[in-house]
Amino acid sequence: MKAEPEPAPAVAMVSRPGAPASDLEVVGLTKRFGAFTALDSVDLRVRAGTVHALLGENGAGKSTLVKCVMGFYRADEGAVLIGGRERTIDNPRAAHALGIGMVYQHFTLVPSMTVLENLVMGRAHVPPVIDWQAERRAVSAFMAGMPFTLPLDVPTASLAAGEKQKAEIIKQLYLSCRFLILDEPTSVLTPEEADEILGLLRRMVEAGQLSVLIITHKFREVLAFADSVTVLRRGRAVGGGRVADLSVDDMARLMIGDREIAAPAARKAQAPGEARLEIDALTADDDHGEPAVRGVSLRVASGEILGIAGVSGNGQSVLVEVLAGQRRPTGGSMRLGGEDYQARRSQMLRHGLSLLPEEPLRNACVGRMSVAENMAFRAFDRPPMARAGWWLRQAGIRRAARDLIARYRVKTSSPDAPIATLSGGNVQRAVLARELSGRVDVLVAANPVFGLDFAAVADIHAQIVEARNRGCAVLLVSEDLDELLELADRILVMFDGRVVLETPASRADRTTIGRAMAGHQAPVI
Numbered sequence: 463m464k465a466e467p468e469p470a471p472a473v474a475m476v477s478r479p480g481a482p483a484s485d486l487e488v489v490g491l492t493k494r495f496g497a498f499t500a501l502d503s504v505d506l507r508v509r510a511g512t513v514h515a516l517l518g519e520n521g522a523g524k525s526t527l528v529k530c531v532m533g534f535y536r537a538d539e540g541a542v543l544i545g546g547r548e549r550t551i552d553n554p555r556a557a558h559a560l561g562i563g564m565v566y567q568h569f570t571l572v573p574s575m576t577v578l579e580n581l582v583m584g585r586a587h588v589p590p591v592i593d594w595q596a597e598r599r600a601v602s603a604f605m606a607g608m609p610f611t612l613p614l615d616v617p618t619a620s621l622a623a624g625e626k627q628k629a630e631i632i633k634q635l636y637l638s639c640r641f642l643i644l645d646e647p648t649s650v651l652t653p654e655e656a657d658e659i660l661g662l663l664r665r666m667v668e669a670g671q672l673s674v675l676i677i678t679h680k681f682r683e684v685l686a687f688a689d690s691v692t693v694l695r696r697g698r699a700v701g702g703g704r705v706a707d708l709s710v711d712d713m714a715r716l717m718i719g720d721r722e723i724a725a726p727a728a729r730k731a732q733a734p735g736e737a738r739l740e741i742d743a744l745t746a747d748d749d750h751g752e753p754a755v756r757g758v759s760l761r762v763a764s765g766e767i768l769g770i771a772g773v774s775g776n777g778q779s780v781l782v783e784v785l786a787g788q789r790r791p792t793g794g795s796m797r798l799g800g801e802d803y804q805a806r807r808s809q810m811l812r813h814g815l816s817l818l819p820e821e822p823l824r825n826a827c828v829g830r831m832s833v834a835e836n837m838a839f840r841a842f843d844r845p846p847m848a849r850a851g852w853w854l855r856q857a858g859i860r861r862a863a864r865d866l867i868a869r870y871r872v873k874t875s876s877p878d879a880p881i882a883t884l885s886g887g888n889v890q891r892a893v894l895a896r897e898l899s900g901r902v903d904v905l906v907a908a909n910p911v912f913g914l915d916f917a918a919v920a921d922i923h924a925q926i927v928e929a930r931n932r933g934c935a936v937l938l939v940s941e942d943l944d945e946l947l948e949l950a951d952r953i954l955v956m957f958d959g960r961v962v963l964e965t966p967a968s969r970a971d972r973t974t975i976g977r978a979m980a981g982h983q984a985p986v987i
């Protein structure tokens with residue numbers, strides 16, 4: 463990409479309230495990774511003062527596109543234009559200097575620093591001696607012009623997820639970004655938090671202060687907050703237009719082409735069988751040694767899905783880590799298939815326990831190993847098991863992997879590609895393929911469709927219900943209440959490390975569950 467060099471900013475980029483939104487155009491962008499073309503001559507235009515949604519299946523090229531715009535990757539061909547002028551963006555700092563900022567699904571603020579410290583220290587140029595009083599005055603004046611405010615003096619670690627995401631956005635706006643790229647920004651938020659934040663951004667967009675390019679898998683958000691949309695399929699821009707002129711069906715069809723979407727699996731009416739997984743008065747601490755699971759008891763029977771609802775951080779992930787053997791309990795007991803369970807791999811194999819942990823690339827894969835190798839080891843905590851064993855020979859591994867890749871539609875350039883090079887959604891699919899194939903009698907799944915596109919969600923949900931229908935005992939931990947209401951037989955709500963509500967899903971009441979998730983319910987059971 464050749465372009466006019468951009469003058470470096472002379473001073474720290476601090477927001478000028480009232481600065482206008484900018485536009486952005488991508489022309490003929492092509493990005494190859496070796497022989498694989500991740501983006502193939504993509505055009506995309508975001509008009510100033512609009513919200514543009516970027517849609518596409520897992521692996522379609524969405525993150526690659528925005529990483530090229532932000533200067534994380536250098537495109538092989540094509541150009542990025544801002545204000546009609548071609549720009550060189552070699553690194554994220556250059557993107558910032560042009561007023562382009564990015565907010566990710568994960569948080570990037572320094573947790574131990576306050577909001578004020580994060581804003582000041584996040585600037586491109588920080589003076590050696592900081593006049594904190596003057597900085598505070600400047601930040602307060604800036605906040606006064608924003609549609610939402612935040613406490614300046616609390617460490618960001620103690621903010622709720624929605625507040626953290628607001629702080630990430632505020633930081634970008636404070637750094638003078640007038641074009642925000644949001645990569646699945648709402649995946650860690652409750653629907654209420656997501657609506658609040660997107661609504662606030664929408665107001666800034668309508669006031670002409672901001673333009674937004676948002677990657678999302680949620681059609682609801684596209685319909686409610688976006689003006690226009692571009693759909694990517696296999697690295698190509700295959701369509702789009704004004705949201706007002708498109709239906710969800712139009713967008714879905716553009717995303718997947720002619721392929722069929724998995725029909726929802728019918729739930730077999732069946733009484734739960736014998737208990738497969740039993741937990742009694744379990745306690746466990748978090749990374750800081752603070753009690754995180756405080757006496758949880760539950761029982762999952764063959765042929766049922768027990769859902770665990772709760773806002774993230776209320777002990778659910780620590781509970782899953784204990785079940786996975788990644789964390790020792792401090793008290794209580796667990797039984798698997800009627801046997802005392804110490805989360806040993808031999809026990810998991812003997813009783814057919816499969817685990818789909820959160821953040822599979824970190825918790826269930828070895829990133830530098832190939833897709834095929836990762837698919838070959840069933841227990842994530844024992845990487846290349848039986849290295850010398852006959853069945854792990856490369857040819858066998860590849861054959862098995864090819865089959866799983868095809869069945870679960872994992873998009874990878876080859877079974878030999880390092881799994882870390884797959885898109886987020888495809889890592890998730892690869893781990894699901896590994897864990898759902900073979901004998902599964904007990905399935906523990908934590909947010910199993912996190913980051914997956916709608917077709918993959920339909921696929922995975924159908925598979926979980928089929929596993930239940932076959933007699934598998936499923937413990938489904940999810941922050942998505944709709945998912946639990948659709949799939950679970952019973953729902954438990956966890957708050958502050960305890961089970962505070964239990965209800966059959968068929969009689970579940972959204973308001974009561976919501977109140978319990980927010981802590982307005984005495985512990986039960």
Ligand SMILES: Nc1ncnc2c1ncn2[C@@H]1O[C@H](COP(=O)(O)OP(=O)(O)OP(=O)(O)O)[C@@H](O)[C@H]1O
Pocket residue numbers: 495498500518519520521522523524525526527873874875883884885886887888913
């Ligand atoms: N560093 C890399 N090396 C090799 N291939 C890569 C690399 N980064 C991405 N790819 C490939 O490029 C394709 C597009 O990936 P990308 O992450 O852009 O998809 P995505 O649309 O953002 O998917 P998701 O919705 O799952 O996040 C994928 O097939 C991925 O495997």
